[in-house]
Amino acid sequence: MPPKPKFTREEITAAALRVISRNGITALTAQTLGQELGSSARPIFTVFKTMEEVRQEAKTAAMHQFEGFAEKAVHYMPAFKQFGMQMILFALEEPHLYQLLFMQGDGRPHSFEEVFAGLGEPAGVCLDILQREYGLVETEAMALFRHVWIYTYGIATLCATGMCRFSEEEINDLLGQDFMAMLVRVKSGGLNQQTPHPMLKS
Structure with a gap:
């Protein structure tokens, strides 16, 4: 035994x-x-x-912790912007867990669709909110989410690495300005087609 x-x-x-x-x-x-x-x-x-199994289990637990943190956003208005706020606040409060979840690459480039699939339940909730509260169809919601998430990820990564420090007021202003600008673009049809940057074309 x-x-x-x-x-x-x-x-x-x-x-x-x-x-x-x-x-x-x-x-x-x-x-x-x-x-x-x-x-x-x-x-x-x-x-x-193995210890690798421990690390994977810890990563799963960290994602559950992040999801609990992000879920607080549903009690705010506008909820979508607050999801971004929660992501950045998580990076400020738990920089090592943020790095574990969102800054551990596997050595190969990923499409945004692959990244999205690994973002957990909050990402799906965000898409639902964008469609319900802003009258967007799924493709529009995904285009808007993609841009705003990349912008938010940049701010959160600056915070998690200690490169920059922003106040909550500054974060709120940055996210609000970016979101409103991109919402206008997506509603006008200007953000639906994800055209590669000329420097990125093969």
């Missing part, structure tokens, strides 16, 4: 998330995780096969 695990999967995952939150994904090792649990590394591997 295998030994009874000293820690549950949830306890180990929560400890891994704490290590990453404090010091980043590179700080998560069997040794640091064992120290966080107040134990040796051995009990970890009665539950997980």
Whole structure:
């Protein structure tokens, strides 16, 4: 009979998330995780096969945390802009978790559709809001979301890396101005076709 695990999967995952939150994904090792649990590394591997499995579980838990953070936006008006605010505030409050979720590439370029699929439930909620509150069809909502998300991602990444610091008022103004400008463009048909920049054409 295998030994009874000293820690549950949830306890180990929560400890891994704490290590990453404090010091980043590179700080998560069997040794640091064992120290966080107040134990040796051995009990970890009665539950997980490898540290990579632990990292993936921690990433899933981080996404759940981000989704809970983003869901607060539905209680604000306008909700879509607040989703952007929540993303940037998450980057400010949990920079290492933001980096884990949104700044860990796999070495190959991805289409925006692939990126969108990895954004979790909040992205789908945003599309619904854009269609319902602004009278956009799905293609228009996606075009608007694409542009505003890229803009928001840039601000959030500047915050998560410590390169820039913005006040909530500044973030609110930046997102509001960009959103209104792009909403006018999409309603006029100017943002529906995603034409590549000349420098990006093959």
